Amino acid sequence: MIGHVRIVGTGLVGTSLGIALSTRGFHVSLQDPSPTACRLARDLGAGRLAAELDPSEEPDLVVVAAPPDVASDVVVASLRRWPRAVVTDVASVKQTVLDGVLRSGVDASRYVGSHPMAGRERSGAAAARGDLFDGRAWVVVPHEGSSEDAIQAVREIATVVGSAVRVMPAREHDEAVAAVSHVPQVAASIVAACLRDLPEPAVGLAGQGLRDVTRIAASDPGLWTQILAGNAEAVREVLLAVRTQLDDVVDALGALVDGDGKGSLGTLSGMLEAGNLGQARIPGKHGAAPTAYAVVSVLVPDEPGSLARLLTDMGNAGINLEDMHLEHGLGQPFGVAYISVVPAAAEPLAETLTGLGWRLHD
Amino acid sequence: MIGHVRIVGTGLVGTSLGIALSTRGFHVSLQDPSPTACRLARDLGAGRLAAELDPSEEPDLVVVAAPPDVASDVVVASLRRWPRAVVTDVASVKQTVLDGVLRSGVDASRYVGSHPMAGRERSGAAAARGDLFDGRAWVVVPHEGSSEDAIQAVREIATVVGSAVRVMPAREHDEAVAAVSHVPQVAASIVAACLRDLPEPAVGLAGQGLRDVTRIAASDPGLWTQILAGNAEAVREVLLAVRTQLDDVVDALGALVDGDGKGSLGTLSGMLEAGNLGQARIPGKHGAAPTAYAVVSVLVPDEPGSLARLLTDMGNAGINLEDMHLEHGLGQPFGVAYISVVPAAAEPLAETLTGLGWRLHD
Numbered sequence: 029m030i031g032h033v034r035i036v037g038t039g040l041v042g043t044s045l046g047i048a049l050s051t052r053g054f055h056v057s058l059q060d061p062s063p064t065a066c067r068l069a070r071d072l073g074a075g076r077l078a079a080e081l082d083p084s085e086e087p088d089l090v091v092v093a094a095p096p097d098v099a100s101d102v103v104v105a106s107l108r109r110w111p112r113a114v115v116t117d118v119a120s121v122k123q124t125v126l127d128g129v130l131r132s133g134v135d136a137s138r139y140v141g142s143h144p145m146a147g148r149e150r151s152g153a154a155a156a157r158g159d160l161f162d163g164r165a166w167v168v169v170p171h172e173g174s175s176e177d178a179i180q181a182v183r184e185i186a187t188v189v190g191s192a193v194r195v196m197p198a199r200e201h202d203e204a205v206a207a208v209s210h211v212p213q214v215a216a217s218i219v220a221a222c223l224r225d226l227p228e229p230a231v232g233l234a235g236q237g238l239r240d241v242t243r244i245a246a247s248d249p250g251l252w253t254q255i256l257a258g259n260a261e262a263v264r265e266v267l268l269a270v271r272t273q274l275d276d277v278v279d280a281l282g283a284l285v286d287g288d289g290k291g292s293l294g295t296l297s298g299m300l301e302a303g304n305l306g307q308a309r310i311p312g313k314h315g316a317a318p319t320a321y322a323v324v325s326v327l328v329p330d331e332p333g334s335l336a337r338l339l340t341d342m343g344n345a346g347i348n349l350e351d352m353h354l355e356h357g358l359g360q361p362f363g364v365a366y367i368s369v370v371p372a373a374a375e376p377l378a379e380t381l382t383g384l385g386w387r388l389h390d
Numbered sequence: 391m392i393g394h395v396r397i398v399g400t401g402l403v404g405t406s407l408g409i410a411l412s413t414r415g416f417h418v419s420l421q422d423p424s425p426t427a428c429r430l431a432r433d434l435g436a437g438r439l440a441a442e443l444d445p446s447e448e449p450d451l452v453v454v455a456a457p458p459d460v461a462s463d464v465v466v467a468s469l470r471r472w473p474r475a476v477v478t479d480v481a482s483v484k485q486t487v488l489d490g491v492l493r494s495g496v497d498a499s500r501y502v503g504s505h506p507m508a509g510r511e512r513s514g515a516a517a518a519r520g521d522l523f524d525g526r527a528w529v530v531v532p533h534e535g536s537s538e539d540a541i542q543a544v545r546e547i548a549t550v551v552g553s554a555v556r557v558m559p560a561r562e563h564d565e566a567v568a569a570v571s572h573v574p575q576v577a578a579s580i581v582a583a584c585l586r587d588l589p590e591p592a593v594g595l596a597g598q599g600l601r602d603v604t605r606i607a608a609s610d611p612g613l614w615t616q617i618l619a620g621n622a623e624a625v626r627e628v629l630l631a632v633r634t635q636l637d638d639v640v641d642a643l644g645a646l647v648d649g650d651g652k653g654s655l656g657t658l659s660g661m662l663e664a665g666n667l668g669q670a671r672i673p674g675k676h677g678a679a680p681t682a683y684a685v686v687s688v689l690v691p692d693e694p695g696s697l698a699r700l701l702t703d704m705g706n707a708g709i710n711l712e713d714m715h716l717e718h719g720l721g722q723p724f725g726v727a728y729i730s731v732v733p734a735a736a737e738p739l740a741e742t743l744t745g746l747g748w749r750l751h752d
Binding site: 145159165167194196200203204205207208209211212213214215216217218219220221222223224226227229230231232233234235237238239240241242243244245246247249250252253256257260261263264266267268269270271273274275277278281282284285289292293296297299300301302303304305306307308309310311327337338339340341342343344352353387 | 524556575599601603604605606614615618622635646647659667
């Protein structure tokens with residue numbers, strides 16, 4: 029049983045975890061190279077300042093929430109400082125941290141890696157929230173020498189803050205996030221970078237597709253440089269596969285421009301079909317298999333109160349919405365609300381709204 | 391003044407345009423190689439069957455809504471068949487269509503290209519809707535020989551169905567859509583294709599970022615093969631710039647894995663920063679400069695009625711919402727609603743919701 033948790037590093041993740049654990053009655057102590065950052069986390073309810081505790085009091089669990097490039101050093105120092113505590117870290121790359129720990133020669137049986145998949149576009153303690161981990165995946169990353177007790181301690185903390193635990197070796201974790209997180213980040217950033225010098229009228233033709241593809245291109249370059257560098261091998265591996273496909277597409281287009289274009293259409297079509305297949309594998313929002321929601325589209329005048337009126341009408345219809353997305357026309361005073369519901373609810377919702385005078389689209 | 395519009399090709403765009411124009415009192419006649427498709431469009435209210443009209447009745451405007459690879463042939467045939475009608479097409483690539491028309495030797499002064507930026511993920515007449523063009527950009531693409539009357543006729547039709555007219559030469563249009571539409575499609579498809587053979591536990595770590603980047607990878611391969619092939623030169627040009635950046639990233643990661651990594655972090659950071667800059671240029675949903683909306687985050691239990699109750703409460707607060715997005719936790723019985731409002735409305739909304747017992751996150 030974990031009673032006292034030491035959090036080392038009071039940025040977004042460390043402070044959020046401190047709040048989540050303090051709320052649930054854990055004794056949390058906070059430590060950070062910056063006394064100001066540490067006091068801010070304390071003021072936000074993340075725990076007590078470690079500096080004010082009896083130095084001989086050993087925590088049961090140490091959570092290293094330091095930047096990725098110093099995580100392994102801090103893990104090693106923590107294992108050395110506290111001879112009985114379980115130590116974990118929350119860096120979003122795991123093999124380099126593990127390598128650093130093992131290389132140090134310290135007894136690593138009390139170390140188990142972690143990756144709570146719960147980032148935000150904002151960073152720092154000020155962006156912290158106690159429910160950051162609610163319902164997110166928390167990847168627990170044991171190594172061969174991790175003790176069963178240590179693994180259990182990390183699982184307990186992840187579960188207690190509301191995360192769904194996934195257990196995965198470091199290499200497998202890094203390869204997975206390379207494909208589902210790091211390479212998509214690179215792709216979004218490069219596509220967005222192509223817009224930097226585009227003439228204004230061209231940028232003006234941008235639509236929802238481009239907005240979706242490039243949303244994460246707004247992420248913090250400092251943090252992502254560390255993440256990509258920390259997972260260099262796995263990211264490069266996936267990017268090489270991307271480059272092979274890109275080369276095929278470039279060659280196919282080149283053959284259409286300069287040559288006879290033989291086989292070009294097959295190459296393009298094959299790439300698009302592979303994209304269909306890969307996209308279909310992405311789990312739905314609950315982490316389950318993708319669910320086919322029915323979408324009811326409603327025309328919404330862009331006047332104060334009109335969307336609110338729609339929301340009220342939907343609320344009165346008593347139907348549980350899965351998602352809603354608004355699309356606004358270019359320079360036009362209205363939008364289209366795409367309302368996702370379970371298939372069985374679509375018809376009643378459509379009938380209710382039509383009866384109330386709303387214009388549907390499908 | 392346009393009275394009689396002939397629509398050649400009754401797929402998604404042709405049928406939608408027929409409905410939009412018929413609703414507004416235009417005389418619309420429909421023509422398609424498939425009599426079945428043509429009758430379906432007629433049944434949906436898109437207009438009358440051309441086969442049932444007096445063959446000598448000449449339309450004022452012919453809209454060629456045929457697949458991109460036959461558009462120029464159909465434009466040429468239409469110009470030849472009707473000696474006075476203005477002819478436009480709606481293909482999403484414009485230079486190849488124009489080249490085909492000019493090459494034919496026909497008098498092209500009555501031809502003006504069009505690109506209503508109003509696709510859907512579904513295709514065919516059955517997916518048609520009369521408001522497809524409402525508030526979308528409609529790019530009008532005159533060539534040097536286009537008559538002023540012809541340009542005006544196409545502008546009139548675009549405006550009457552609710553689109554915002556943009557005028558742009560064919561080459562400029564094709565270069566613009568290569569960057570803002572075609573290359574993002576290729577990037578999304580290739581990133582998604584990398585997921586095709588990923589182990590199941592790895593796919594299970596997918597989050598909202600990946601879902602956004604790959605959403606359009608679900609698009610129709612047949613249509614997109616034609617679009618990419620039809621804009622091969624401009625798409626290749628942008629993809630070559632993508633490949634140069636990708637090579638830089640791959641080399642930087644390689645230097646971190648195998649070499650001294652000198653300069654690697656600068657390369658990664660530069661790519662991510664360029665992505666920040668490009669992303670920031672993308673216009674907001676109204677086609678205006680990006681607006682910084684304030685986001686109010688609310689915890690929503692995933693039970694029937696709870697989101698509806700939130701929507702009702704928001705409706706009662708009388709606040710105009712700009713956007714709402716739901717995020718569900720993995721395996722957890724609740725979600726977070728991210729509600730975008732104009733900055734001035736955020737505080738009143740937050741206060742109202744808190745007062746009604748909702749838990750906010752920020």
